[in-house]
Amino acid sequence: QKEVEQNSGPLSVPEGAIASLNCTYSDRGSQSFFWYRQYSGKSPELIMFIYSNGDKEDGRFTAQLNKASQYVSLLIRDSQPSDSATYLCAVRGVGGSYIPTFGRGTSLIVHP
């Protein structure tokens, strides 16, 4: 069974805080992990991808991967109201498929 799980939220954080978004996956063989951002009424756009255990940083965004515990996280530092969106986690290798499987997304609200 393909499973990529995300808390639907909404996750509400104040401006300037760190937002932490989590994603768990069921298949230990999963290999590639992607975070997409989707604004209301728009299509998803890639923020980051990560393949190896540990942290990967890009500006205010940090992706964290822990394959032993089967979770991947996205941290957003110094959150801004413009970060308010739905964040989708996608995992490749779930169930042996080379096509990424998407979670249902977490809604983030950053309030001034």
Place this chain on the structure above:
Amino acid sequence: DVKVTQSSRYLVKRTGEKVFLECVQDMDHENMFWYRQDPGLGLRLIYFSYDVKMKEKGDIPEGYSVSREKKERFSLILESASTNQTSMYLCASSFMANNEQFFGPGTRLTVL
């Protein structure tokens, strides 16, 4: 920049009509995908194509068919539209199937 375009942003059709949704990408990508996105259900893969004239079923292919006669164009066909096919349809492309996906703006289809 990769550009993925879709033929319509909004479409209204009647039950039983044949519906064509067109997607074009300009980056010579091998792989193209059709998803539908519904509230609470996330992105669900309908079909994908890894080469011209090649196609693979996704998670929810029933009621849909696809066509890829040229590398840059991937069409989704609803042979006989039904009200439960009212949804947002998103096309995506990627260089390789396991790489990041680039999404088109989406077509919001309403079937009356």
